[in-house]
Amino acid sequence: xxxxxxxxxxxxxxxxxxxxxxxxxxxxxxxxxxxxxxxxxxxxxxxxxxxxxxxxxxxxxxxxxxxxxxxxxxxxxxxxxxxxxxxxxxxxxxxxxxxxxxxxxxxxxxxxxxxxxxxxxxxxxxxxxxxxxxxxxxxxxxxxxxxxxxxxxxxxxxxxxxxxxxxxxxxxxxxxxxxxxxxxxxxxxxxxxxxxxxxxxxxxxxxxxxxxxxxxxxxxxxxxxxxxxxxxxxxxxxxxxxxxxxxxxxxxxxxxxxxxxxxxxxxxxxxxxxxxxxx
Amino acid sequence: xxxxxxxxxxxxxxxxxxxxxxxxxxxxxxxxxxxxxxxxxxxxxxxxxxxxxxxxxxxxxxxxxxxxxxxxxxxxxxxxxxxxxxxxxxxxxxxxxxxxxxxxxxxxxxxxxxxxxxxxxxxxxxxxxxxxxxxxxxxxxxxxxxxxxxxxxxxxxxxxxxxxxxxxxxxxxxxxxxxxxxxxxxxxxxxxxxxxxxxxxxxxxxxxxxxxxxxxxxxxxxxxxxxxxxxxxxxxxxxxxxxxxxxxxxxxxxxxxxxxxxxxxxxx
Numbered sequence: 001x002x003x004x005x006x007x008x009x010x011x012x013x014x015x016x017x018x019x020x021x022x023x024x025x026x027x028x029x030x031x032x033x034x035x036x037x038x039x040x041x042x043x044x045x046x047x048x049x050x051x052x053x054x055x056x057x058x059x060x061x062x063x064x065x066x067x068x069x070x071x072x073x074x075x076x077x078x079x080x081x082x083x084x085x086x087x088x089x090x091x092x093x094x095x096x097x098x099x100x101x102x103x104x105x106x107x108x109x110x111x112x113x114x115x116x117x118x119x120x121x122x123x124x125x126x127x128x129x130x131x132x133x134x135x136x137x138x139x140x141x142x143x144x145x146x147x148x149x150x151x152x153x154x155x156x157x158x159x160x161x162x163x164x165x166x167x168x169x170x171x172x173x174x175x176x177x178x179x180x181x182x183x184x185x186x187x188x189x190x191x192x193x194x195x196x197x198x199x200x201x202x203x204x205x206x207x208x209x210x211x212x213x214x215x216x217x218x219x220x221x222x223x224x225x226x227x228x229x230x231x232x233x234x235x236x237x238x239x240x241x242x243x244x245x246x247x248x249x250x251x252x253x254x255x256x257x258x259x260x261x262x263x264x265x266x267x268x269x270x271x272x273x274x275x276x277x278x279x
Numbered sequence: 280x281x282x283x284x285x286x287x288x289x290x291x292x293x294x295x296x297x298x299x300x301x302x303x304x305x306x307x308x309x310x311x312x313x314x315x316x317x318x319x320x321x322x323x324x325x326x327x328x329x330x331x332x333x334x335x336x337x338x339x340x341x342x343x344x345x346x347x348x349x350x351x352x353x354x355x356x357x358x359x360x361x362x363x364x365x366x367x368x369x370x371x372x373x374x375x376x377x378x379x380x381x382x383x384x385x386x387x388x389x390x391x392x393x394x395x396x397x398x399x400x401x402x403x404x405x406x407x408x409x410x411x412x413x414x415x416x417x418x419x420x421x422x423x424x425x426x427x428x429x430x431x432x433x434x435x436x437x438x439x440x441x442x443x444x445x446x447x448x449x450x451x452x453x454x455x456x457x458x459x460x461x462x463x464x465x466x467x468x469x470x471x472x473x474x475x476x477x478x479x480x481x482x483x484x485x486x487x488x489x490x491x492x493x494x495x496x497x498x499x500x501x502x503x504x505x506x507x508x509x510x511x512x513x514x515x516x517x518x519x520x521x522x523x524x525x526x527x528x529x530x531x532x533x534x535x536x537x538x539x540x541x542x543x544x545x546x547x
Contacts, residue, residue, distance in 0.1 A: 272362030
């Protein structure tokens, strides 16, 4: 066909006849020619079926999504999503290895941790009058002052603190290993699955699995930045620090530590977050 | 203008148009399942990002875009939803990852990967495709089912998806999966890469939609039905038709445009 002919609706003729056909094109065209094909009528019937099916699928997807959104909530998230948090917890607990240490950093990289949470530490307290209560299932095991914690071997770690919000910061904590602390009570605290911790006013509370608590990088912290006393807004006189959990689990100004066999309440888990919040 | 509504008897009937299988069932399913999954991942991911929205585009002290400006989050319901964002993200992340793995395996098992993986000419040709798409070049380079730019982007998007999952795990379990976190340059670096990948997904989506619109309905619909009709037979000028000053497009009954043209012609 030449350009001289009237071709108002014609597209430019491919130059394939002049050039050798590209092997990929040839292969595809051969494949297409050999592949399953439908007559125009069959294609129309298939199209109608597909549109119908597609419409149903879109509706199902939409109502499925809305269904989850409107589902009855378990601690402020839809029950299905809470269930996957628990599924994920189960999986990652199986993969937990107690000898696996979180990465540490040179102390020179540390800086004073920015302060976010103030729940449970808004009111000033008399640090001299502060006492740490330790509870078991049967009731109070001990009431200690800070010197009793300081009597345990001091450990220091420079780790990357991670906030559930998404920021992180390298900081240095010093204190006693929780495992040393627990072992000092001997059989009185053995065999428990969980640890619960509260601020003295019980406004803030965390629940933790015993594996995390007994990890060597889980510290009851009383100093920061390599020896400065823990200040009030960082949780004086005693706070929890562990690189295995988000900051929401690292309770400031611990008032009571309880060993228990039932999963303890957790301030932020009740507000929609993952109870396990493991890193 | 006179519309030609009847085919003169002298013109031979055209070869029957057929609809040919273009996208297999598995590809179509995983493509369409991925769409809502990725949408949910980006939506819930932005709810998480809101809580610490620190990234911007800047050169030195000159910031020309902040991710994201005030007023972006609230209309989309992305603000103050960190806990729900995480809950959705860590639920649907599974489905997104599983669908992606199944798709990768599917292309390997069915041999579909041959259509998708770039070859040694793809990078060069993709520039020609781009020039063609921007109307800078008349001819598109030769291609198989997909052109060079499509091969690069459809393979690239699968790799991007894999890295989205891997960087996601790196920031989800930076201690337990610390090997991954280290590979991606640490926790903060992995988070930044995860965010950049998300932006790349959005860029892909926008271009993909534009290209699908440009390619037309038949191409789009083939991702639904699997089949695409043969292109319309070549237009042939016919001696007898020259009198009408028009050329017939053989009507096989499947051409929806024809009746519309007739109506238009009638109105004129």
